[in-house]
Each structure stands twice: as structure tokens, then as C-alpha cells.
Amino acid sequence: MYDYDAIIIGAGLGGLSTGALLAKNGFKTLICEYMNRVGGCCNSYDHEGFRSDTGPSIVEFKFVFEELFRRLGRNLSDYIDFIEVDPVYGFVTADGRRFTYPASSEGTKEVMATFSLEDARAWDRFAKTGEGMMKHLFLKTMTKEMTTLWDMMKFGMTTPALIKYMGYMYMNFESTIKHFFKSEAVLASMGMHAYFVGLPPAICPGYIAFLCYTDHQGIYYPRGGMASIPQGIARVYGEYGGETRLNTRVSKVLVEGGKARGVELDDGTRISSRLVVSNINAKSLYLDLVGRENLPRWAVKAMESYAYSFANPNIMLGLDAAPELESHHTVCYSSLEDMNRCWFEDYTKGKIPERGFMLISWPTKEDPSLAPEGCHTLNLVTLAPYDLAQGDWDQLKEEYMEMQIHSMERNFGLKLKDHIVTAHVNTPKDFERMMLQPKGAIYGLQFDHMSSLIFRPRIRSRAIKGLYLAGSSTHQGGGTPTVTASGIIAGSLIVNDFS
Numbered sequence: 001m002y003d004y005d006a007i008i009i010g011a012g013l014g015g016l017s018t019g020a021l022l023a024k025n026g027f028k029t030l031i032c033e034y035m036n037r038v039g040g041c042c043n044s045y046d047h048e049g050f051r052s053d054t055g056p057s058i059v060e061f062k063f064v065f066e067e068l069f070r071r072l073g074r075n076l077s078d079y080i081d082f083i084e085v086d087p088v089y090g091f092v093t094a095d096g097r098r099f100t101y102p103a104s105s106e107g108t109k110e111v112m113a114t115f116s117l118e119d120a121r122a123w124d125r126f127a128k129t130g131e132g133m134m135k136h137l138f139l140k141t142m143t144k145e146m147t148t149l150w151d152m153m154k155f156g157m158t159t160p161a162l163i164k165y166m167g168y169m170y171m172n173f174e175s176t177i178k179h180f181f182k183s184e185a186v187l188a189s190m191g192m193h194a195y196f197v198g199l200p201p202a203i204c205p206g207y208i209a210f211l212c213y214t215d216h217q218g219i220y221y222p223r224g225g226m227a228s229i230p231q232g233i234a235r236v237y238g239e240y241g242g243e244t245r246l247n248t249r250v251s252k253v254l255v256e257g258g259k260a261r262g263v264e265l266d267d268g269t270r271i272s273s274r275l276v277v278s279n280i281n282a283k284s285l286y287l288d289l290v291g292r293e294n295l296p297r298w299a300v301k302a303m304e305s306y307a308y309s310f311a312n313p314n315i316m317l318g319l320d321a322a323p324e325l326e327s328h329h330t331v332c333y334s335s336l337e338d339m340n341r342c343w344f345e346d347y348t349k350g351k352i353p354e355r356g357f358m359l360i361s362w363p364t365k366e367d368p369s370l371a372p373e374g375c376h377t378l379n380l381v382t383l384a385p386y387d388l389a390q391g392d393w394d395q396l397k398e399e400y401m402e403m404q405i406h407s408m409e410r411n412f413g414l415k416l417k418d419h420i421v422t423a424h425v426n427t428p429k430d431f432e433r434m435m436l437q438p439k440g441a442i443y444g445l446q447f448d449h450m451s452s453l454i455f456r457p458r459i460r461s462r463a464i465k466g467l468y469l470a471g472s473s474t475h476q477g478g479g480t481p482t483v484t485a486s487g488i489i490a491g492s493l494i495v496n497d498f499s
Contacts, residue, residue: 002273008277011038011039013487015470017068018468022494029243032249033246036246041472043055071491080228088103093188130210134213146454152454174191174202176207188339197447250289260466263276279470281437282445283308312440314425314426315382318420320419353383353384363379398425442478444478459489
């Protein structure tokens with residue numbers, strides 16, 4: 001007899017989604033979470049009366065959450081209140097120019113026309129291609145297991161319309177957007193989306209570029225902060241009898257005869273189960289918790305070959321006045337080339353970039369309750385490496401914050417300093433300590449061409465029977481809808497495998 005049918009390591013969106021589906025289907029399920037709250041990277045924290053998000057800042061592909069709650073037999077709106085965001089993005093250039101892209105695709109075309117009539121016309125072609133990608137690729141594959149070449153071939157044979165989009169699977173992000181657009185301002189305004197999967201435009205997969213269009217299908221912010229999403233899923237999980245243990249660290253996956261048979265906790269407690277689901281970094285899972293001694297040689301080599309995803313510090317500011325911004329998201333940038341240089345000339349060499357760009361998230365634009373009356377919260381998200389060529393994050397964090405705020409004022413004309421009530425920095429080392437994310441890797445594993453889709457670790461483990469994976473290390477990679485989708489897939493596979 002087992003203590004549980006399923007034990008899930010980590011209460012991130014992938015683990016919670018898997019757990020909720022298993023609990024609904026009668027599995028006696030336990031989630032073990034290292035932190036004192038559910039959510040993992042999709043979280044919020046309070047600091048001196050201001051609520052800030054720790055990682056994700058908006059939601060795309062809301063249909064994934066609708067699908068999850070449909071399968072759970074619940075109404076999404078009863079658990080999570082999504083607020084539609086419009087405009088989708090604002091931009092501040094190095095020469096002080098400001099503009100926004102509205103949620104309306106036609107409105108975005110009009111803004112592009114102020115830079116280039118040719119690019120405005122190209123937007124129609126880009127949007128048509130993006131709509132086709134949404135219909136034939138994203139909608140059909142987001143919650144569908146597709147981790148082998150045969151899976152892809154079967155899908156391709158049943159979706160012949162997909163062939164016209166295959167070229168973008170092999171191009172890089174930069175080449176894709178340059179295939180459509182010519183204006184430097186338009187190209188730069190799209191370039192930031194590459195970093196949404198953790199890579200510069202020069203090496204990010206080309207199909208990611210069409211996120212620039214799918215944003216116009218709707219982006220959302222959950223009332224109460226990003227933590228409201230995992231909390232909503234956790235409520236359903238609890239209603240179906242699922243058990244969660246917070247402040248509980250799993251130190252080992254118990255393997256017997258090549259099968260996962262439970263976990264061992266930090267204090268030595270052993271808990272048995274019919275299966276184990278991991279919602280942690282895949283390299284940590286296999287190389288540390290499962291252990292090299294329990295893996296075939298090919299599996300060890302495969303895990304060692306993966307690079308961790310990028311790290312990025314997050315600066316939370318509490319302001320006593322509304323910032324001089326127009327959008328929930330504002331991108332400060334100089335050029336597409338600088339976005340690449342930040343990676344190749346700075347990030348990969350252990351330097352903190354002083355040029356380039358920053359993403360500013362303004363959550364109180366949509367939800368004023370996240371700050372005291374009349375006040376506002378800003379999150380400044382930047383690119384910087386975990387391993388610094390000079391210095392250490394624990395000693396440099398305050399200096400880093402000052403440097404970034406000064407950059408915002410000097411380079412982009414944003415007046416922040418005189419309105420700061422409180423400020424807090426989470427560095428890559430802080431993310432590693434808070435969430436056990438190795439190297440502060442917010443997207444788990446890097447998402448280049450050879451580490452995406454079928455090349456990522458499988459949701460149903462090939463190396464260990466009864467072991468399943470969810471989260472950013474699998475399938476579609478990092479992001480709130482994609483990791484939730486991985487949980488939907490994992491839950492469906494397990495129900496089928498153990499029914």
C-alpha cells in the first residue's frame with residue numbers, strides 16, 4: 001500500500017494544475033512545496049503596504065486557463081478575475097519618443113503608419129500569418145502532448161495548413177520580423193518579445209515573433225496580483241481533497257527497479273506513492289533528486305547538455321504618485337541591435353548591461369488596490385547574469401538598483417526618484433534562494449532551437465517509470481499559460497496511464 005497515489009514536487013502553476021486534475025479524478029494527491037506559499041515563480045509579495053509580482057506580469061493565451069477550469073468542472077471567473085489590458089504596450093525610445101500599441105490590431109497598424117506606411121501595410125500580412133499560427137498551431141498544440149518527432153509528424157499529417165508556417169520554426173526571431181518590417185522603431189518595438197522566452201532576437205526561435213500579434217487577441221492581469229492565479233487553482237485542488245504541505249523540501253525521489261515510488265524529505269521522512277510529478281527544474285530533478293546512479297548514461301548526458309535559462313533581476317518601487325506612463329507594460333529601448341549586444345557583449349561575459357532596454361510593469365494601472373490610496377507600484381525587469389565577472393549580487397544589489405533608476409531618468413526621461421516611497425530588489429541569487437531556481441533560471445532551461453518543443457525533457461519521463469514532469473523545463477517552456485498547459489498535459493497522461 002502507498003501513502004498517496006501521486007506526490008507532486010513544487011506548487012507552481014504546472015504542479016497545481018496537475019494536482020487539481022488528479023484530485024478531481026480521484027487520485028489521493030500530495031503537493032510538497034519548499035516555499036511558504038503556492039505559486040512558485042508566479043507570485044506576489046507585500047512590502048511596506050505595496051504588493052509586487054515576483055516574476056510574470058501579464059497573462060496571454062487565457063484560453064489555457066479556461067480549458068483547465070473546464071476540465072475541472074469549474075467556472076474560471078469564480079476563482080480568478082482577469083482584467084483585460086489595453087493598450088498592450090507602451091514604448092519609450094532613447095531619443096525620448098513615446099508611443100503605444102492598443103489592443104486593437106487596426107489601431108496598432110495606425111501607430112505603425114506614423115513610422116512607416118510600408119510597415120503599416122506589412123502589419124496586415126504579419127497579422128494574417130499570426131492569426132494562422134494561432135489557429136493551426138498555438139490553439140491546437142498548447143495543451144497537447146507533442147514531445148517526439150512522431151508526435152509532430154502525426155500532427156503535421158492531420159494539419160496540412162501548418163506547412164505554410166514551418167519556415168518560421170527554423171528562422172530566428174530577428175530574421176522573422178525583418179522579413180516583414182523595415183522601420184527601426186517598429187523592429188525595436190517587437191524585439192522585446194524575444195526576451196519573453198529568455199533569449200535575444202538573434203537566436204530566439206522565429207515563431208516566437210508572432211507573440212507580437214497574439215497579444216492583440218487579449219492580454220490580462222489578475223485582480224489581486226499574479227499570485228491570484230495559483231491561489232485560484234489551489235482552491236479547486238483543495239475542494240477536490242488535494243493535500244498541500246508548505247515549507248517542505250523534497251531531497252530525493254525514491255527509485256526502485258527503475259520506477260519512481262515516492263520521495264524523501266529534508267528531515268529524512270519517506271513518503272511512498274504510485275507516481276511522482278516534478279514541477280522543479282528538470283536538471284535538478286534528474287541529476288540531484290533522482291541521482292545519476294539511477295539514470296541510464298544517455299539520460300545523464302542529455303541533462304548535462306541543457307543550459308539554464310537566463311536570469312533577470314526585478315526591482316519593485318512603491319511610488320507616492322502615478323508614473324508618467326500610459327500602459328501596464330512599457331518597454332524602454334534604444335535599438336534591436338542593442339538588445340542583441342546586451343546578450344552577446346554583456347550578459348554572456350558576466351557584465352551588468354548599462355545600455356539597452358528595460359521592461360516596466362505598472363500593475364496598479366489595472367488594480368489600484370495593490371498600493372495605498374493614491375500610490376502606485378512599479379516593477380522594473382532587466383537583464384543581468386547570475387555569475388558576475390566582478391563582484392557579488394549580495395554586495396551589489398543596492399548599487400544595481402541605483403544604477404537602473406538613474407538609467408531610467410538619464411536615458412529615457414522617466415522621473416521616478418523624487419516619488420519613491422519604498423524600493424526592493426530581487427537578484428538572481430535571491431530567486432535561487434527563494435524558489436530553489438538554480439542560477440536564478442526563471443524559465444528553467446534555455447529555449448533555443450535545440451532546447452524547445454520535442455527537444456525539451458518529456459512530460460512522461462523516458463528514464464524513470466512513474467515519473468512525470470510539469471513546468472517551465474518541459475514542452476512549451478516558461479510562461480504562465482505554457483506551464484499551466486504542461487500541467488493539463490501531465491494530468492491527462494497520468495489519468496490515462498493509471499486508469
